[in-house]
Amino acid sequence: MLSYDYVKCSDLKQVFDVLQIHDHAYLLAGGTDLLVGMRGGKFAPRLLVDIKGLEELKVLKENAAGITIGAAVTLNQVAAFEPIVKSAAPLAAGAHSVGSYPIRNRATLAGNLCNASPAADTAAPLYSLAAVINLLGPDKQRSMPIGEFFLGPGKTALQNGELVHSILIPKPYPAGKGVYLKASRTGSVDLATVGVAVQSWGGKVRIAVGAVAPTPVRALAVEKAVNEGGEKDWTKVAKLVHDDISPITDLRGSREYRYHIAEVLVRRGLELTMGV
């Protein structure tokens, strides 16, 4: 059995107070990565700070600013929320593709991001939707584009004592089609070997790719060729994804395979969002 303390917080002030006094305190939301990591020895918390009960973090709403997803909102809630299904399709698809249905009943969007796997299925979709991450610390709040949040495998811009408060999909939403395409070894319950999110915005596209670099990356060369160069040959333009990725070989696939499948998924994504 693992040995640590547990505290369930009822407001944010309590969370920050606890984080300030305790070293090795870990936030517990869904726990689906944390508990596995603890069992495997990756994390060794002395204190678990349960933030699931905080009303403020359960927010899932749409207003004039866009769609706000609080840190305690689960992936099943994200995948089923009507405004997300309607206006942020890559995110609905990415959230739905994580783990299994019971895991998604616990796992949160914020947790998927904080775990900072380059393969996180919700990350590439958020890049394609130009999402904003709202961070909160004991005395200040700051926001940043998702691209600045990921620093490397397992590393984020979160500072000590800070937490992800919510994620914003800003308005105006892209008036186009969006998809998330995932290649994995099994049809479900596997991380992405490569994941590609493509979102079109009235003749233009934004494309992000996961599991091909230390962080999710934008396929900027492809975007430029389509958005500025007016390129319409998707087979040709998809090859440009190679310029922005630097995949490694691991148990899910070789470097060469990832180059290949990234190109294939970008081409398919363009066909599905921009037409053949």
Add this chain to the structure above:
Amino acid sequence: MTKKVIVNFTVNGDHETREAEVGQTLLRFIREELHLTGTKEGCEIGECGACTVLLEGKPVNSCLVLAVELEGKELVTIEGLSKNGELDKLQQAFIDKFAFQCGYCTPGMIMAAKALLDRNPNPTDQDINVALSGNLCRCGAYQEIREAIKASAIK
């Protein structure tokens, strides 16, 4: 010394107040404290689904939940499905369709399927595949499991 916390909860319809050890998973708590051993341990890392139970009516992997998180919650395990000695019709359908061989995955399969039927009384094959994608059966009874779920859906 392991710290203990008092938790109040409902299990299979009964209110309970128990001590749970901080650090104990809900799975271990169910098996070792509540002595409800129908819930099985397979991988303990959320990959096999043998430990599936309903928490607040939703299927979760009890190996990825802490016992202390049970406070104020409603828990249903496989033992909670039969009523007055009568099996739930989904359980009966598993028997009728021979939807298991060794039976180790069965409690988890049934709990995940039960939750599916609660939210979608007439699931398609695809709905079943998605809902049960986190439940592994090493004996490979998948086809019969799908049939049992469908049989119990239309009854």
